[in-house]
Amino acid sequence: MAGKTLIFTVCTAEHYPFAQALADSLPKELTFKVGMVGEVAAGELDVVQFRELPFEVIPEMQQRYDKPALVAAAKPFFASYFLQQNGIENVIYFDPTTFTFGDFDDILQKSTTYDIVLTPRLTRKFGKSTYGDEKMFLNTGMYDNGFFAVRKSQNTFRFLEWWQQRLTDRAYLDLCNGMNHDQLWLNYVPILFENSCIYKNIGWNVGLQNLHERVLTFKDNKWVVNLSEPLVFFNFKECLEEGTEVKKMIKDSGATKLLSRYKERLKQYTAVIPPVFSLRKSLHSPDSAFRKGLKDTLRTIVDTITYFPIYHKISK
Amino acid sequence: MTLAFTLCSINYLAQARTLGDSLKRTNPHIRFVIGLVDRLDTANVPADKLPEFELLELHRIGIDGLDEMCKHYNITELNTAVKPYFFRYFFGKVPQVKNVIYFDPDIIVYQPLAELEALLEKNDFVLTPHLATPIEDQLTPNELHHLNTGVYNLGFIALHKSPEALDFVKWWEEKLFDECKIDLCNGLFVDQHWVNFAPVFWNNVHVEKHPGWNAAYWNLHERTFTNEDKGHFVNGQPVVFFHYSGYDPAKPSVISKYQNRFTFEKRPDLNPLFDYYRDELLRNHNAYYRQFPCYYIKSEPLYKYQRIRALLKKPFEKWLARL
Numbered sequence: 001m002a003g004k005t006l007i008f009t010v011c012t013a014e015h016y017p018f019a020q021a022l023a024d025s026l027p028k029e030l031t032f033k034v035g036m037v038g039e040v041a042a043g044e045l046d047v048v049q050f051r052e053l054p055f056e057v058i059p060e061m062q063q064r065y066d067k068p069a070l071v072a073a074a075k076p077f078f079a080s081y082f083l084q085q086n087g088i089e090n091v092i093y094f095d096p097t098t099f100t101f102g103d104f105d106d107i108l109q110k111s112t113t114y115d116i117v118l119t120p121r122l123t124r125k126f127g128k129s130t131y132g133d134e135k136m137f138l139n140t141g142m143y144d145n146g147f148f149a150v151r152k153s154q155n156t157f158r159f160l161e162w163w164q165q166r167l168t169d170r171a172y173l174d175l176c177n178g179m180n181h182d183q184l185w186l187n188y189v190p191i192l193f194e195n196s197c198i199y200k201n202i203g204w205n206v207g208l209q210n211l212h213e214r215v216l217t218f219k220d221n222k223w224v225v226n227l228s229e230p231l232v233f234f235n236f237k238e239c240l241e242e243g244t245e246v247k248k249m250i251k252d253s254g255a256t257k258l259l260s261r262y263k264e265r266l267k268q269y270t271a272v273i274p275p276v277f278s279l280r281k282s283l284h285s286p287d288s289a290f291r292k293g294l295k296d297t298l299r300t301i302v303d304t305i306t307y308f309p310i311y312h313k314i315s316k
Numbered sequence: 317m318t319l320a321f322t323l324c325s326i327n328y329l330a331q332a333r334t335l336g337d338s339l340k341r342t343n344p345h346i347r348f349v350i351g352l353v354d355r356l357d358t359a360n361v362p363a364d365k366l367p368e369f370e371l372l373e374l375h376r377i378g379i380d381g382l383d384e385m386c387k388h389y390n391i392t393e394l395n396t397a398v399k400p401y402f403f404r405y406f407f408g409k410v411p412q413v414k415n416v417i418y419f420d421p422d423i424i425v426y427q428p429l430a431e432l433e434a435l436l437e438k439n440d441f442v443l444t445p446h447l448a449t450p451i452e453d454q455l456t457p458n459e460l461h462h463l464n465t466g467v468y469n470l471g472f473i474a475l476h477k478s479p480e481a482l483d484f485v486k487w488w489e490e491k492l493f494d495e496c497k498i499d500l501c502n503g504l505f506v507d508q509h510w511v512n513f514a515p516v517f518w519n520n521v522h523v524e525k526h527p528g529w530n531a532a533y534w535n536l537h538e539r540t541f542t543n544e545d546k547g548h549f550v551n552g553q554p555v556v557f558f559h560y561s562g563y564d565p566a567k568p569s570v571i572s573k574y575q576n577r578f579t580f581e582k583r584p585d586l587n588p589l590f591d592y593y594r595d596e597l598l599r600n601h602n603a604y605y606r607q608f609p610c611y612y613i614k615s616e617p618l619y620k621y622q623r624i625r626a627l628l629k630k631p632f633e634k635w636l637a638r639l
Contacts, residue, residue, distance in 0.1 A: 120516045138503035176501040178463035191445040298636045311619045
């Protein structure tokens with residue numbers, strides 16, 4: 001089974017150290033490839049370049065998108081390319097900022113049972129937390145783009161082709177128009193495609209967006225989530241941001257040590273941890289107090305002009 | 317016992333009556349209630365214009381803070397925001413109720429709902445998606461629109477009385493008390509977008525893709541209709557319920573004001589379904605009901621000197637946009 005499974009990530013040269021750390025965490029018997037967007041980094045890992053994939057639309061995509069959008073949009077192209085290779089039956093994608101912990105059996109089992117496996121970004125209602133509120137998930141996506149697994153089938157190729165077509169020209173970050181890179185499209189997966197699985201295991205795809213519902217403890221040499229499920233993989237993407245809010249969220253969930261160990265590992269490959277695109281950060285750009293005050297004042301002026309009470313009262 | 321309800325103000329009573337008539341014909345065992353987001357005492361609707369169906373006025377179901385709720389909603393928002401409150405009322409106050417089905421007033425039920433009732437034996441939620449297959453063009457509405465407004469259409473939702481469903485209803489109520497708005501940039505689209513969470517936060521959610529369920533302008537690309545002796549069919553299967561969203565019998569040549577993909581010329585297969593609907597609405601006094609303003613919605617003052625205001629605002633708005 002293991003020989004037929006290929007794992008890949010997609011990143012730029014700048015983020016190559018993350019891919020190196022991810023590679024360290026994967027079972028050695030599984031094939032691991034790094035899909036590279038832009039310049040190639042020097043390293044030992046098996047690299048495939050995006051611009052060399054056999055898809056006509058790639059040059060136009062490279063023109064169209066900024067780096068975070070292009071990296072996101074490249075995923076189904078790589079998945080489709082790898083899945084078409086002889087002898088490959090399953091392809092699993094992880095964000096480069098992911099680290100896996102121990103037991104891979106459940107991942108392999110799920111990815112050989114279903115055509116498409118996704119994880120929800122959170123699993124329980126919470127109202128409001130430091131991360132944000134529930135409506136923030138509605139126009140950014142219910143299912144996480146940091147992980148997916150696909151199994152070779154006609155249905156899967158239909159899904160990948162559908163996703164590729166959309167990401168060719170609709171992978172912007174433009175929430176007002178229903179776009180959040182590759183992620184928001186995944187909302188359609190359980191509806192438009194058969195044999196898909198939304199796997200709610202709380203040990204999978206732990207990340208800043210679901211830390212409010214997950215507490216991590218280190219027990220018998222293993223990380224455990226909510227004292228029940230073993231931690232299977234953690235995506236550090238949004239945890240790498242410096243800032244008191246993020247630090248607090250990590251501390252409250254017991255993941256401080258986990259994060260510092262991850263950072264230590266990264267330091268083996270890079271002196272400085274490169275900045276990572278964070279959805280949360282891009283939605284909540286922290287304004288300085290002065291800027292915020294100025295904005296509020298301007299908004300008040302605009303509202304006053306709009307509603308200055310010179311009007312016809314209509315009464316029916 | 318299964319109860320079905322719809323929600324509308326007096327201006328949509330022709331639609332609600334048409335829905336009620338259709339349920340009575342096809343599912344006489346289902347108790348039908350019109351939840352009225354309006355007040356009959358102030359509207360003075362004459363007795364001969366009152367529907368024969370059970371009417372349950374909004375102020376009778378006991379919503380804490382109803383006045384506050386009305387203040388920040390327009391008629392569409394308010395009519396959708398009260399949906400979970402009615403669900404809770406029916407689950408709590410109607411003895412023996414097992415299933416509660418919500419239909420938008422502009423739906424006609426053409427078939428017995430036995431399959432739905434069977435599904436509710438095993439599932440706590442039944443939802444219908446806008447689309448069951450991809451849309452390749454970018455006319456309106458396309459796949460992007462539903463990503464912004466919700467992948468399930470909330471013109472229909474059916475719940476089985478269970479702890480999961482009640483937990484959902486409670487959560488939905490809290491959300492819709494003040495966040496049942498249209499604000500796409502912030503992820504809000506009335507009651508509908510919130511229901512994307514149903515299969516994530518709760519289990520036992522069934523999503524039914526039968527082409528005869530909740531067929532409407534948003535899924536015409538994948539559904540072809542035929543009219544036979546035995547009734548209306550879609551892709552060879554019976555039309556169970558059709559949703560005439562955005563249709564106005566005063567403009568009978570427009571399939572829906574919310575779409576630009578199809579016309580009746582391009583889709584003559586739709587004519588029998590819509591001809592029937594128009595006749596039903598006219599028979600149920602559509603023009604008469606349309607003139608009633610909703611009791612709960614205060615008309616907004618119309619501000620004068622719009623152009624001068626716009627001119628004055630311009631430099632400040634430009635500055636804001638740059639920040």
